[in-house]
Amino acid sequence: MYEWGHEHKGNASGNWQRELTSRRQLAEQGWQGLGEPGARHTDPKLSDASWFLYTRDCKAGESFTLRNHKYQAPIVFSEKAYFEAGPVEVEE
Secondary structure, three states, X not given: OEOOOOOOOXXXXXXXXXXXXXXXXXXXXXXXXXXXXXXXXXXXXXXXXEEOEEEOOOOOOOOOOOOOOOOOOOOOOOOOHHHHHOXXXXXX
């Protein structure tokens, strides 16, 4: 997940704020925080970016939605889903 604390930045057009996932909601859904790796922002004029790693065992066929930022989507890693079933469908 990208930059907690900045999740409400950006204008409200598109009604995206109703889709936000809070840290509390992540915990309630069984996600566990693993840490915060260091990362550089792609724009050198901005300070370093903050990414937060979470983990959770997921069941076959399960679906969920994660969002904590207007423009930066979460990155989901899966060791089995991609190789066994192909790429995960992402709705925009």
